[in-house]
Amino acid sequence: MTGPPKPPPGPIPAEWRAELEDCHRQHVGWLKGYVFLLTKRDRMLTEDVVQETFRAATAAWGRLRKLEPGPLAGWLHGAATNKTHDHFRDDERERRHQPAVWQRFYQPPQQETWRLALTEAALEQCWKAIERMPPRQHAVALLRWRCGYSYREISRILGMNEKTVSVHVSNARRMLAQEVGPYLPFDLDEPEGGASS
Template sequence: MERSFAEGGERALEGAFALHGGLVYTFCRRAVGESLAEDITQEVFIRAYRNRAQFKPERGTLAGWLIGIAKNRIVDHFRSEQRHASRRGGHEHAESAVESQIEQTGERLIIAEALLRLPERARSVIKLRYFDDLTHHQIADRLSMPIGTVKSDLRRGLAQIRRQLESAHE
């Protein structure tokens, strides 16, 4: 799917939207509310399609790349709103705080999406390690797995999540 998106075609856009439209919309809705979320989501996919040659599957996932585009579009929206507010004599919000909040929301969604895409065993290991704060030995005991397998699953799963986060920051 990701390679076909980079190569183009209307079906590629439809497929990307079918796979990742919900993720992008959720991110936009959390950042700007329902009234603007649909418009920004559409803009994200239009921009992504127009700039599809810039997407490099070997550098990260399509989901991460789309969230990166969405973050930029949302930040642009808030900057525009701040310019309009300052012209009207309104109070300016701290731009860096808004951008930081958008960044954190985007990263949480990318991590959640990446976790869903992991094999069940790796997802379980990561959840036990980072959500339940268990040690490698405790995870191995709980899942009846060798400690080396726990460490390998953890390392590979985190690498996959890292690739998605990196693709969102490009």
Template sequence: MFRFLVASVGREAADDCFQETFLAALKAWPKLRAGSNERAWVMTIAHRKAMDHHRARARRPVPVEEVPEVAVHDAPLADDETWARVRALPPKMKAAVLLRYAGDLTHAEVAVALSCSEEAARRSAHEGLKRLRAQMSPT
């Protein structure tokens, strides 16, 4: 298993992953079914600890010599009239539009937040946008 961890995460991180693997195995040992393949079980834990290591490493910042000066350009804020129209939408449409576009959630995430189906969330957002476009179109 240690060779697997060295190959997966490198020599320096293998020690930590090895320890984490056995701590997790000791904690889960009472739940192991009789007749299970212990070697495969521990290797599965080691594989998951290696994946955890890679995920954690991907979240760490990378040091650089110089931080480039980058201008930050925020998107222009919508006018108060637009937000007033959004607030005037029926509750379900308003929630769907705000979660989908202001909150940048997927339709599936909006559905979970609103306790409805994904199709219903998609439809509420669509109908809300349709209503807003109709109110804002120059006719």
């Protein structure tokens, strides 16, 4: 179970400790729910991301403590989204070692090796483009194409209406198509409905 964030090394004012504990009490519930959906219901990863998010908040508390509740929640939301994305990206890097083993033992034709290399390069370009998107569009793109959620599910997770989700998806699709072109490694024009579990 995720407890209150631990303070960074060094002295921390007593009032900051109380504020951090209060921040944790107020935000940990919805943040866990959001990250749980973002990680496709991976409980262990959810715990890790939430703990990392509150650890980052503790380190930045001198600045964050001045924020109103809404902007503070927005900061936590953004930090959690980015940390989840970091875990996704680490998973992708780990998978890159597998094709080398596959090629060594099964010796695929040269064109398959090239296709694999192009797909990996295009996928990396996609994630870099998604990282540069505005925060809400970034979150929608991750939920849609990394997690496979439907517009309705994304609407519920992010607290926005489905039409707004659709606009974000369209804008994200246009940006990715411009940046990656015909080398897109996944179908951006899939029928609405997404895969969910």
